[in-house]
Amino acid sequence: MKDLKEHIDDVQRKCSYYFKNTDLLLQAFTRKSYSAEHGGENNEVLEFLGDRVLDFYVTKVIAERYGFFKSQTDTYDEQEDNDEYCIKAHRNEQDFTELKKEIVSNANLAKRIEELGFKSMMYLGQSDIDNKVWTQEKVKADLFEAILGAIAIDSDWDPDELQNSVEFMLQIDDQLHDVEDGMDELKENLTQDNAVSTLKELAESGRCSIPQYDIPDEQVYDDGEYWWSCTCYVRSWSIQKTALSKSKKSAKRYAAYLVLCDFFGIEPEEE
Template sequence: MAAASFARQIGHEFARPELLRTALTHRSYGSPNNERLEFLGDGILDCVVADLLYRQFPDLPEGDLSRMRANLVRQETLHQLAQTLNVGEQLHLGEGEMKSGGATRPSILADALEAVFAAVYLDADFAAVHCVISRLYAPLLADIKPGQFQKDAKTRLQEFLQGQKKRLPQYALLETSGAAHEQSFTVACSIEQPPLRTTGSGNSRRVAEQNAAQAALALLEA
């Protein structure tokens, strides 16, 4: 997918296309890269998502809104959005990072998407990036169920199994890979009844366990 097509997919035509290129350039490729843009995009995303939640749920207290925002801006959510946009196909990576699977690594994809948000903001203004983020997050916001959405996947899986008087899941670390500063963990989630085993990956064991639990939940709820 060409950069112009990607820009159309996110809903913004860049007057300064070099900003988009920088947003999609990992530090392993060279300089300029997207580290500073990722920093800015992280703050922009927090602000926009807070605004969207504040307007959508006028009666919810601050604590509930904060937990909802945390779920929406976490790495797992950004990774999923980046995958739907095929961000990995657009990334500029160093040879070593490319060979080690950097184009599919959740942390790299999540950071790149945040950097893209910053690029839109710098290319235009806050209204433009608010529009882009609102459109991308619309399906996620539509699916929010206050109460359930505030709980993480491991908690929801545990409650689901307890409600059916089943044994709790067991988590086991399967693999750790990557350099010390950017490790990737793969964890298995095993359920005795019904017999089920899913896996999840992340840049920490906690994140990997959450992803494995989410995969199990999706199968059980289906």
């Protein structure tokens, strides 16, 4: 194990924050087992604070990068549309809950502690040494959060310092998936079942106009059977497709799928 006091400047540089009270940084690296044997405070309270800091600022960064008002999109109609707030979808989901969970997960925080080289600088009591706790994911994640808690106290909760440290320590640009250029992923994951939601997602993120669906009240007779018909039209792409199916829902789904297949240039599968 390394003595943190001998590497404190390097640690502060890697946190992108220089402490006025370096005792707080030492506390962030101090496990309860060590303080029980040697006295002083441990990092549990700082970890609690850092957990809240991490959750808030990761959410804030996501909102700043991928949130938008409908008035900012090319498809906004000032006369017809409300100026609502939206966030671009991720992996065909309606929000960024899973992405945020991924970024703040113990696995990801532990990985960053490894990459920063901090795990070998913790102050450990004998029980922790015997159990080799520095190898445990949760212990390393707790250290990450405790460092943020220490920065919060030392900076008097300075929002700029906190957001900078969160982004810098997480290397958040590498963590965030490229939502803007995620068309290949949407194309690869396209199915008939997710076609309506995928088309809605593209419209909400400003990549196409809002799809228009026309489902007549009467069924149509074709090839000896009655079918429900649905026409899907995306004005900004100049694409219109009509589908026939046994239910209104499936007709709408397949019409959206045909539009997307045309847009992506792929051969549609039969319903």
